[in-house]
Amino acid sequence: MKISLFYEFPLPRPWTEDDEHKLFQHGLDEVEAADKAGFSTVWLTEHHFLEEYCHSTAPEMFLAAASQRTKDIRLGFGVMHLPPPINHPARIAERVATLDHLSNGRVEFGTGEGSSVAELGGFNIDPADKRAQWEEALEVAIRCMVEEPFSGFKGEHVEMPARNVIPKPLQKPHPPVWVACTRPASVQMAAQKAIGALSFAYTGPEALKDRVDGYYKTFEEEGAPITPVINPNILAIGGDLSMMVAKSDDEALKRLGIGGGFFSFGIMHYYLTGMHTPGRTKVWERYEQAVQEDPTLAYGPGRGAIGSPDTVREFLRGYEASGVDEIILLLNPRSHEGTMESIEIMGKEILPEFIERDQLAVADKAKRLAPVIEKVEARRQPSDAPLFDETYAFGGLPTGRGGKFTAGEIPEAMAEINEGRVKAAQAEKAAREAAS
Structure with missing residues (x-):
């Protein structure tokens, strides 16, 4: 089992002027330490408008910075929102590919639909459309990464003409693809599509084993690839994994304080029970009040990788026994010093044995799945992507509705460039004549 870290970048109020600056700088220090310690991946979520709970709104920016301070740790989108009103598929392909080059091929492409009122409503997305938007956007984004040129797409939610989207990823033909799975049905869907499952697991390793077994059973019996490269893996993230x-x-x-339960509380607030006034509601204050009424909301040993090395080792072994391929551990709000020490202890006293066993498990899994993958690949459907029209070309000046010209600044700029070129040539000629 691989052991990784998960960032939401929570920032409880009250805020000081430099709190957000410290948040990201501390995060970079932690990821650099995690790379040296031997963690497998740092996964960074993408959320919008979820103040206090998650300030990770531009994960590609942080991961790009982290790529320059690390060598081995993989950099995961956990997840990037695919609905086109949030991220256009071509822009997704460009950002993922660019990060792949900056990191020397260390990107994990986690994807999701989005589900909070704050985000879906903020981008005017009808919740009934989000699955279809994810499906279309995933197809287009992957095709943009691998086709040269992308030959075009016309769907219900995405329409894009032929363009050569650059750069192409360093990992060929594309980085591993994952999807966020909040329910058992989503895990089954990931297996059917032969992509990785970023599975939420809130009830411990015993229940997780059934989910893991179900993923691989569905993968073997129903898996039909939707991406050029399959990714048969399932990892666990959840509220009990601080x-x-x-x-x-x-x-x-x-050192943990009451922060361990804030992730789960934030989910309840933004996704289920909370009413939120932007810029006014104090989420952490509500959490503190809730913990006073029910102290079990704040996690301790047995509800996370929390405790001494011996305690944490046994906790992680329980998840390892479930058969899950990877576990990602949550980092808690305002806990930089404790997190840095935790990372150091994990690297020295806990991770080495898991890394050694994981290397053996990966080799064994490859042998075990080889005949299964043959069956899955045999179910791959031929691509229905249109052939590129070799006569297609674009050019000229942009025009608006009805052919109305809308880019007058372009010819003006070109005229200025030409004027400068002519003057420079005249000055050069005059200088030559004067010299002779």
Whole structure:
């Protein structure tokens, strides 16, 4: 089992003027330390308008910065929102491919639909359309990464003419593809499409084993690839997967404070029960009040990788026994010093044995799945992408509705360029004549 880190970048109020600056700088320090410690991947979510709960609104920017301070740790979108009103598929392809080059081929392409009122409403997305938007956008984004040129697409939610989208990813033909899975049915859908499942798991490793087994059973029996390269893997993330490691359980609890339960509380607030006034509602204050009424909302040992090395080791072994391929551990709000020490302890005392066992497990899995993958690949449907029209070309000046010219600044700029070129040539000629 691979062990990775998950960032939401929570930032509880009250805020000081440099809090957001510190948040990202501390995050970069932590990822650099995690790379040296041996963590597999740093996964960074994308959310919008979810103040206090998640300030990770431009993951590609942070991951690009992290790519320059790390060498081995993989950089995961966990996840990028695919509905076109949030991210156009061509822009997705461009950003993923650029990061892949900056990181020397370390990108994991996690995808999702979005589900909060804050985000769907903020971008005027009808919740009834989000699955169809994800499906169309995923197809177009992947085709933009691999086709040279992309030959065009006309769907219900995405329409784009032929263009050569550049750059192409360093990982050929594209980075591994994942989808966020909040329900067992979503895990089954990921297996059917032969892509990785970023599976939420809130009820512990015992229940997770059924989900893992179900993923691989569905993959074998129903898997039909929708991407050029399949990704048969399932990882676990969930509210009980916070991380805080210290020399003793008591010290870990002290450093964690009540922050371990804020992830789950934030989900409840923004996705289920909360009413939110932008810029006014104090989410952390509500969380503190809730913890006072029910202290079990704040996590401790047994509800996360929280405690001494021995405690955390046993906790992680329970998840390893479920058969999950990867587990991603949440980092808690305002816990930079504790997180840095946790990462160091994990690297020295816990990760090495898991890394060694994972290397053996990966090799064994490859042998075990080889005949299964043959069956899955045999179900691959021929691409229905249109052939590129070799006579197609674009050019000239942009025009608006009814052929109305709308780009007068372009000929003006060109005229100015030509005027400058003529004057420069005249000056050069005059200088030559004067010299002779």
